[in-house]
Amino acid sequence: xxxxxxxxxIVHVIGAGLAGLSAAVRLAQAGRRVALHEAAGHAGGRCRSxxxxxxxxxxxxxxxxxxxxxxxxxxxxxxxxxxxSLAGPGIAEYPxxxxxxxERWSLRPGRSxxxxxxxxxxxxxxxxxxxxxxxxxxxxxxxxAATVADCVDTRGPLFRKFWEPLTVAVLNAAPGEGAAALxxxxxxxxxxxxxAACRPRIAAHGLSDSFVTPALDTLRKHGAAITxxxxxxxxVFSDNRVSGLELDSGSVSVGADATVILAVPPAxxxxxxxxxxxxxDSRAIxxxxxxxxxxxxxxxxxxxxxxxxxxxxxxxxxxxxTISAADALVDSNPDHLAEQLWREIATALGVESTPLxxxxxxxxxxxxxxxxxxxxxxxxxxxSPWANLLLAGDWxxxxxxxxxxxxxxxxxxxxEAVLAGAAKA
Ligand SMILES: Cc1cc2nc3c(=O)[nH]c(=O)nc-3n(C[C@H](O)[C@H](O)[C@H](O)COP(=O)(O)OP(=O)(O)OC[C@H]3O[C@@H](n4cnc5c(N)ncnc54)[C@H](O)[C@@H]3O)c2cc1C
Numbered sequence: 001x002x003x004x005x006x007x008x009x010i011v012h013v014i015g016a017g018l019a020g021l022s023a024a025v026r027l028a029q030a031g032r033r034v035a036l037h038e039a040a041g042h043a044g045g046r047c048r049s050x051x052x053x054x055x056x057x058x059x060x061x062x063x064x065x066x067x068x069x070x071x072x073x074x075x076x077x078x079x080x081x082x083x084x085s086l087a088g089p090g091i092a093e094y095p096x097x098x099x100x101x102x103e104r105w106s107l108r109p110g111r112s113x114x115x116x117x118x119x120x121x122x123x124x125x126x127x128x129x130x131x132x133x134x135x136x137x138x139x140x141x142x143x144x145a146a147t148v149a150d151c152v153d154t155r156g157p158l159f160r161k162f163w164e165p166l167t168v169a170v171l172n173a174a175p176g177e178g179a180a181a182l183x184x185x186x187x188x189x190x191x192x193x194x195x196a197a198c199r200p201r202i203a204a205h206g207l208s209d210s211f212v213t214p215a216l217d218t219l220r221k222h223g224a225a226i227t228x229x230x231x232x233x234x235x236v237f238s239d240n241r242v243s244g245l246e247l248d249s250g251s252v253s254v255g256a257d258a259t260v261i262l263a264v265p266p267a268x269x270x271x272x273x274x275x276x277x278x279x280x281d282s283r284a285i286x287x288x289x290x291x292x293x294x295x296x297x298x299x300x301x302x303x304x305x306x307x308x309x310x311x312x313x314x315x316x317x318x319x320x321x322t323i324s325a326a327d328a329l330v331d332s333n334p335d336h337l338a339e340q341l342w343r344e345i346a347t348a349l350g351v352e353s354t355p356l357x358x359x360x361x362x363x364x365x366x367x368x369x370x371x372x373x374x375x376x377x378x379x380x381x382x383x384s385p386w387a388n389l390l391l392a393g394d395w396x397x398x399x400x401x402x403x404x405x406x407x408x409x410x411x412x413x414x415x416e417a418v419l420a421g422a423a424k425a
Contacts, residue, residue, distance in 0.1 A: 009257035010035055011418055014232045017045025019392040020263035021215040022076050022411030028222035030419055037247055039231035049208035055291045055358045060207045062287040063313045063322045069190040069197030070405040080214040087204035087299045092195040097348055100306030111195045125161035132158035142180035145373050149175040165303055170401055171371040172283045172324045179373045182401045200301050235272050241387045261414045263392040266369055279375035279395055285367035286326040288341040291358040292317045307344045319345050334361040368402035369395045382413045390414040
């Protein structure tokens with residue numbers, strides 16, 4: 001495939017994470033010429049799979065949970081022909097285990113948009129009352145300054161069994177610091193739309209198999225030029241527009257009709273753009289993957305409280321646990337972490353805890369920006385101060401948390417702006 005000429009009207013997409021890939025796919029499918037430049041030797045960014053030599057199998061950088069109500073994510077998967085690549089239960093059911101007490105329960109949202117299910121004791125966590133859930137409606141009225149803990153009752157059992165795990169999973173932040181204004185849109189798009197919108201979903205055969213490889217195949221089919229190990233080092237600005245890109249592969253002149261979509265994480269955007277504020281702080285996520293000596297045909301998704309691990313995913317012969325808001329663990333000894341987390345998995349799955357199976361600890365230090373109230377005003381809009389430069393990424397002003405859904409929404413917004421002619425030379 002001949003790459004697009006370096007000066008003709010094309011869209012340069014910088015960064016092949018889900019924001020960049022979703023923008024590139026939408027544009028390529030609309031008939032635009034696309035050149036995708038990625039700094040790493042692979043695509044997917046913070047959402048990818050790789051072969052781990054120690055485990056002798058392919059693992060994801062981190063477990064990624066989606067919900068059936070994530071509309072942009074599902075539209076993207078349809079666009080790349082991967083809509084059947086997610087797995088999960090046929091109904092919205094979230095089994096939980098309290099590792100400290102051994103208590104098990106399931107959260108089972110009902111079908112109606114009106115959450116009648118909260119009045120059914122067998123559908124909500126034990127010891128909780130419907131009125132505890134109703135107090136959560138305050139999240140919908142929260143100001144940008146409010147944290148989740150400002151809006152919900154932090155003393156009762158519903159906090160430990162619902163609000164805290166939900167907040168940490170969605171915002172990668174504890175309720176005491178996580179922005180209420182970012183949790184509400186997720187509740188509105190999923191739990192408030194009934195059971196069919198809140199079924200848990202994970203990539204059946206790994207993140208790259210669902211989100212990355214089919215996107216690259218789609219782009220290649222449409223003639224997009226994709227270059228890896230091609231970091232953007234500097235943007236050349238002339239007046240109020242981008243006129244050139246200095247990439248590892250060489251300098252590119254950005255012609256009069258060409259557009260640039262910058263889809264890199266916030267720190268990278270700040271280093272390339274003069275005077276653009278971005279959320280500076282980030283939060284870590286730690287994942288531990290263990291290769292079991294037996295296979296599991298379906299997919300197990302189990303919420304955990306009372307221990308260190310927060311979510312357990314078991315797919316094939318790999319069981320993994322996620323710890324979000326994990327900055328305190330970033331410097332911990334991986335061997336100690338693995339031993340502790342394996343004991344929790346063994347308890348949860350009812351298997352022998354010795355010996356420790358082949359495993360890998362993956363620490364993503366900058367998994368998401370810190371989704372705290374003070375960061376909200378620093379999320380940049382799609383349109384930048386430069387006429388032919390658009391911004392995308394999970395940290396931009398999508399109104400959503402830093403998730404797959406948010407990243408893909410940002411990519412789609414940037415692509416739509418190009419197609420609407422909003423980014424003019
Ligand atoms: C461990 C972990 C668990 C997560 N769990 C969930 C979950 O359960 N559910 C969920 O929805 N979301 C989850 N997320 C969040 C989700 O992965 C991200 O929101 C999403 O992948 C961000 O995509 P992005 O395209 O905005 O950014 P990135 O994925 O960071 O992509 C940016 C890309 O730009 C490239 N780049 C950077 N600088 C340059 C440059 N100068 N030139 C060229 N390329 C450059 C990078 O290499 C990267 O490929 C999780 C994230 C992590 C890390």
